[in-house]
Amino acid sequence: MRRLFRAISRALPARMVVKGIGSKTIFPFYHLVSNNPPSHVKHLYHVLSANEFERDLDFLLKYFTPIDSKTLIDNLSGNTKIQKPTFFLSFDDGFREVKDIITPILLRKGIPATFFVNPAYIGNHDLMYRCKISLIVDRLKAANITGTIYNEIAKLLGVNCNSTTIIKALFQVKHNQSKLLNEIAELIDVDIRGHLSANQPYLALDDLLVLAKSGFAIGGHGYNHPYFNEISFEEQVSEVMRCMGWVTSNFPDQPKLFAFPFTDYGITDNLLNQLLLTPDGSCDITFGTCGIQPVRFPKHLQRIPMELNGISGKRLLSSEIMYYLAKKKSGYYRVKYDKNL
Numbered sequence: 001m002r003r004l005f006r007a008i009s010r011a012l013p014a015r016m017v018v019k020g021i022g023s024k025t026i027f028p029f030y031h032l033v034s035n036n037p038p039s040h041v042k043h044l045y046h047v048l049s050a051n052e053f054e055r056d057l058d059f060l061l062k063y064f065t066p067i068d069s070k071t072l073i074d075n076l077s078g079n080t081k082i083q084k085p086t087f088f089l090s091f092d093d094g095f096r097e098v099k100d101i102i103t104p105i106l107l108r109k110g111i112p113a114t115f116f117v118n119p120a121y122i123g124n125h126d127l128m129y130r131c132k133i134s135l136i137v138d139r140l141k142a143a144n145i146t147g148t149i150y151n152e153i154a155k156l157l158g159v160n161c162n163s164t165t166i167i168k169a170l171f172q173v174k175h176n177q178s179k180l181l182n183e184i185a186e187l188i189d190v191d192i193r194g195h196l197s198a199n200q201p202y203l204a205l206d207d208l209l210v211l212a213k214s215g216f217a218i219g220g221h222g223y224n225h226p227y228f229n230e231i232s233f234e235e236q237v238s239e240v241m242r243c244m245g246w247v248t249s250n251f252p253d254q255p256k257l258f259a260f261p262f263t264d265y266g267i268t269d270n271l272l273n274q275l276l277l278t279p280d281g282s283c284d285i286t287f288g289t290c291g292i293q294p295v296r297f298p299k300h301l302q303r304i305p306m307e308l309n310g311i312s313g314k315r316l317l318s319s320e321i322m323y324y325l326a327k328k329k330s331g332y333y334r335v336k337y338d339k340n341l
């Protein structure tokens with residue numbers, strides 16, 4: 001259905017489409033921006049070049065006013081009433097490109113942003129499992145791997161020895177199967193520790209402190225980025241608490257923001273109640289990744305993934321707005337985005 005709206009959005013002027021959103025806030029988000037996508041993400045999602053990213057931002061700035069996390073909280077609590085369309089920008093996973101490429105552009109354009117990070121990876125102590133998969137796939141596609149090694153990988157994954165099947169199976173590996181990924185990496189000489197120390201994929205805590213000093217907000221994204229739908233309720237609570245404990249102890253003067261890793265699919269009202277509504281609640285606002293949606297829970301908001309291959313931010317946002325407006329009369333439903341986020 002989204003595809004249909006992407007096709008229609010080509011024919012309609014953006015100004016007309018954006019008008020339909022009224023004074024609503026939209027929540028676009030990205031991971032990183034690079035002219036040379038690093039191997040630990042390039043098989044996971046489309047990485048925008050600096051030019052593509054600036055084009056997206058210019059489109060946003062033309063029709064929407066950027067707001068920061070404090071303004072968002074004031075607006076949600078009714079302290080202020082924003083009378084125009086606004087956008088709240090965020091970035092996930094705490095990659096080094098935030099410091100090298102993204103924030104210089106944001107500072108030049110005067111756009112506030114929030115960075116959602118995983119404490120387990122800040123400082124490059126480990127690599128998130130999806131990034132390990134991307135590294136392994138990159139090596140499988142580039143190197144001359146022998147039939148014997150392919151056989152061993154297939155055996156470990158429990159699938160037929162066929163390169164397409166193996167790659168498909170790799171993308172199905174779950175968060176708690178890190179040991180399996182490490183074994184496969186070793187078989188094809190992918191040195192994860194070496195990659196971490198040579199490339200420093202993630203920001204360090206000192207980098208985040210500098211960003212916070214420049215006015216950016218730091219939020220939580222899970223302690224080590226599990227897929228919440230695959231862990232128990234108790235583990236979900238502990239992931240958020242542990243992560244937000246780290247965030248609030250390092251950035252005590254900031255709003256407490258948490259973006260569920262991958263998606264909020266499977267997150268219950270019970271969990272949102274516990275995080276947002278208890279007197280000592282660990283979060284001021286939580287976020288999912290379902291595009292533009294009606295508000296299901298007053299302080300649980302939905303963001304728009306902006307890294308879809310071959311689709312400009314202008315078309316993506318226009319179609320997302322049209323899709324939202326079309327659903328308004330017919331009843332809403334949620335769409336699960338893929339697991340690469």
Ligand SMILES: [Zn+2]
Nearest residue numbers: 092093262341
């Ligand atoms: Zn993420």
